[in-house]
Amino acid sequence: MTSRNRHAVGRRSVLKGAGAAAATAIAGFPFISRAQNKPIKAGMVTIGSGRGAMVGSASSKGASWEIEKFNAAGGLNGRPIELIVRDSKGKPEESARIAREFVNSDGVDILFDADSSAAAFAIQEVAKETGVLTVHMNSETSSLTADPKIRSWNAFRSARQGIHDSIAGGSYAAEVSKTKGLKTWMGCSPDYAYGRDSNKLFFEYLKHFHKDAEVIGESWPKLFQPDYTEQLTKILQTKPQAVYTCLWGGDLTAFIDQSNIYNLFAQIQVFAINIADYSILTAVKNLPKGIHSGSRYLSTFPATKENADWAAEYRKKFNEHPVNWSWENASGAKFVTEAIKKTNSVDPKKLAEAMSGMTIDSPFGVGGKLTLRAEDNTLVNYATGWGETIQKDPYVPDVKAVDWKVILELEHEWKKANKYI
């Protein structure tokens, strides 16, 4: 996925692509690096095709809008940022290749990783090797920044993080369990790194907050598995009181649709961390009420005017609802533009220094602030909470925010337990 139009990444046409193809076929031969252009170049690696295509679509919108604002305000002394978006097709090795190509051939100043978690690790290797300023905008896998062996001085994460969400989820689920008397649990998470981590940590913190909780079964659908019947019937056989799932995207909608016909939600309390996102809420035709969900992105949470305005403007601009990736990428781009303004430079060392520990005003933060924590270059203080679904807008009317003090405390212990600190 590529667009050289810095004003509207979302607007593409085949014809224009063909014209560009003809024009750059000679000049754009991949090995011949061209002279540094006037604009500041930012290269985004993301998924633009196949089942993950929506990642690229939302990510590029979130980031490009922020960049557009920066450019409209005059850029860096008149130098705008040019965002180049390329499709890794969901293959980590291709992500690594594109990232290297961005740095080595296109000479980008900033690398935006809006790809999968697996790709984030591959891109992290490129970041370490090349020293280019890198922002991971979608990867939620904690070890990417928590593990000092993997962490890099020039790589930041503007996405939410698995460990934070698990602590938040565990504490919320424990509250619900205590009031509803839920003891037996089952997990149904996708069988890949994110799913396994999220599942494991959720139950770890559930038990931390609620000693009586017991996991009596697990089922592991494959990522992008079309049919969850076998997992659903297994859940029905095991008869837990509650189920945790971190399925996401189209997998989650299929899971909800299929659960509905088994009448699962009436029999079992379901905690699905990824439902409260407009990509799911608006797509599912018969959204059951009473599912517990973590907040991904909601225009009503945080319940501020800034957040509601941002969502409304986004909708007007792109004719679709913003989603989790939108705010994560917007935030990543915002940190970078703020750092550029602050340092008046695109030098990676200066930018990294500025971004480390940086706090910005943001509609997505608790109290309107987001911070890139200095000790591990990762995002903290973003709005996170849980609530129950209803069938129509605002879908999750009452989101209970989870206290960041609790999250940070337990995160610290988790890091110690994993010998990261």
Add this chain to the structure above:
Amino acid sequence: MDLSALGSCLISPSCVITQSTSGLIIGLLLFLVAAGVSLIFGVLKVVNFAHGAFYMLGAYFAYSAYQLSGSYLIAVLAGGIGVAIFGVLFERLLISRVYGSPVLMQILVCYAMILILDDVVKIIWGADFLSFGMPPAFQQLPILFAGGVVPVFYLFLIVITLIIAALLGLLITKTRYGKIVRAAAVNPSMVSALGINTGVVYASVFMLGGLLAGLAGGLAAPVRSLTAGMGTSIIIESFIVTVIGGMGSVAGALVGSILIGLVRSFGSIGFPLFTEGLMFVMMAVVLVLKPSGLFGKEGR
């Protein structure tokens, strides 16, 4: 591995019923796709890798038809007929041009088609996944049967796919058309010399395969999320079915599909992390012991 869980499931009637229906439903939808793959291979000797994309198209056609008409029946028919037409065009315009070429060249054409169709779907219907929604008629509580749980919609799917399977079986074994198709699979030049236009036969087989895949896509749409690339997993399973059942055999495709469905549903209890591997083990075992498949003819 959790063999004790599998054991205790097998002695519990409720578990057996629930898992069997889930195996049946997975298997029967798979059958509709695999039967087309098997038929096309049997008659044209073409490994139609693009068949998963046919299934995807069926789901999307059904989605749009459902948006326009609000009728699930019309949606499913639109999926089936739309893909049937597409199948004929694909065969006439592309695949028929590489009949004489090596198998790998045909696969190359199919692969190109998958790339193009996934992109076209993304352009027309968007990069986001779509959810069809359960038709109101099926928004009912599941039926309880001997302790097992069977959703009404799945019961409907099982019945309708079994009817389609039976009709397909009759079509292939009893009608003149079916006899010609089977004859063309064995000896196309002789069929041609008897005054039958094999080009039409080939196109019709693609039409039939497309119809089945399109119906499968439409039928499954209410419970599967629609995305570009949704055909990839089903095509691999279809090939496993085709190999296990025997290439070109409709009965083999049915048995193979149900077998895969059951392996998935019971495997998820006994080997939750290795169900995929289990299917490939099955395929390898069949290929080693009886390369032509359970229902295949030897020496072909």
Add this chain to the structure above:
Amino acid sequence: MSARSSLLRDSLIAIAAFLVLAALPYIFPSKGFTDFVVRLAAFGIFATSLNLLVGYSGMESFGHGLYFGLGCYTFALIMQNFAVSIPVAFLLTIFLSILVAVVVGSICVNLSEIYFAFLTLAFQMLLHSLIIAWTPITGGDQGLTGGIPRPPFLGIRLDNYYHLYLFSSGLLVVCLLAMHHIVQSPFGYTLRMIRDNVSRAPFLGINVFRVRLMAYVIAGAFGAVGGIVMSLFVSGAFPDFAYWTISGEAIFMIMLGGLTVFLGPLVGAVMLLLLNDVVTKLTSHYGIVLGGIILLFALGLRKGVLDFVADMWRDRRQATLSAENRSEVAASAKPAVAAGE
């Protein structure tokens, strides 16, 4: 020309090719270029090794990625977990690949055509399932991350990109030379004879099973070398390298470049990698563009580029002998008759 003198000639060509490759980074001083050649080395070796089966032996394997993935993971795992030198890990990887190829090959090579294709595919997917399921060792779907240690050996420091470039180009040249020697040897002729007329071979005292198995094992070993280069390039391993699509890509390289000419797969690898890189760069509609180009090749040329060139060359030479024979070839390929054969 005797086998010996042709080996000498090939070796000279190989040395010249290597020297040219070694000099190129001074002309294109871009890491983009060296990256490209390293990837090309991985895929070039891999695709050519598959063509030993597809083109020279008539064994259409769909599961050759088994060896690419195996090579990639084995090498990366040995380097990460044991303090051995790169040549030792290299040889251990090849040894393991040969073992696996002997076992898998013994089961597969007796099957005919499409069944061989599917069974090899099944074994490859088995490895893929194993990689995905065996998370503690392989890293599962996340891949093997954390980088591959590269202790220097013989003055070669693979953590330097130019050294890695030289090492990969050297491997590419050596492997191609070795494979070319194999297909030109009596063994290579035996392979082609079996391909063209399998029923005649036993009458000539040829043990078809053994010859095929040997070809399969040789191809597997070279396929693993491609995987090793890839693991050095990405500094790790990903399950995609054992997925069926990797076999598919090698097949496309062969079909695009040509299967009747020894260098066809290498040319195909250049084409497919360039196509991928350029198309990914230029358009968001990657699938339509790449699919369209593949269709043009498949339906327009109906053969690989080098096949096409070779045929043209042959035709030109024959033109004086019989100007009209050529179109007859086309006419005899009537679909109705041909599809049933």
Add this chain to the structure above:
Amino acid sequence: MTTTTNRTIFSAENIDVFYGTSQILFDVSIAVSEGQTMALLGRNGAGKSTTLKALAGLAPPKRGKTTVLGTEMQRRKPHVIARAGLGYVPEDRQVFPEHSVEDNLLIAEKKGPNGEDYWTLARIFEMLPMLEPLKGRMAGRLSGGEQQMLTIGRTLMGNPVGLLLDEPSEGLAPVIVQQIGALLRKLRDMGVTVLLAEQNMHFCLGIASHATVIDKGEIVYRDTIEALRANEDVKARYLAL
């Protein structure tokens, strides 16, 4: 019942046929007129089968033309030629082995070029009574002779105006060969136009009226079959084994 006239039912005119790059037929011409049974004689590999295949459209000629009822057919697909009224019975009895005898016949059922519908299942069984009790049996399980009868019957089901028969006696027991000979005489008496490719001249004697001899892809002799019988020179040069 028709009798022999001078109207040509089907013909080949100056055809050249290639397999790949090697030429098999050189400037072959042959015409069979209404009601005639013509024998095409020659050694194994002389080009008899290829001539029949060229007429049937299975080995399209590179040059020259073929006709059926006066229409040019050299560029036509086999099924078009079959529908134009030319029936082809291959030499190796290509029955559909997994279809029943009855299904083999029914697959081929069609009207002739002018709407003829003389041949029905009942008439075929009347003509080939040995097939009727076997009608439910898989064709692959029939004996060679039965399969030969079946392929002839199958082609007749298409109500052809002309029939190409490729070595119907080959590899069959003498008693079966006699039966096939009787069948061909019956067809001749019914006025069916036949081109009969054979190595065995004696088999043709009571059946064919005329003979054409082919050798190395070229026509070397044509006359009545009686004249050929008397011509020891031609027989020795082109037909002796």
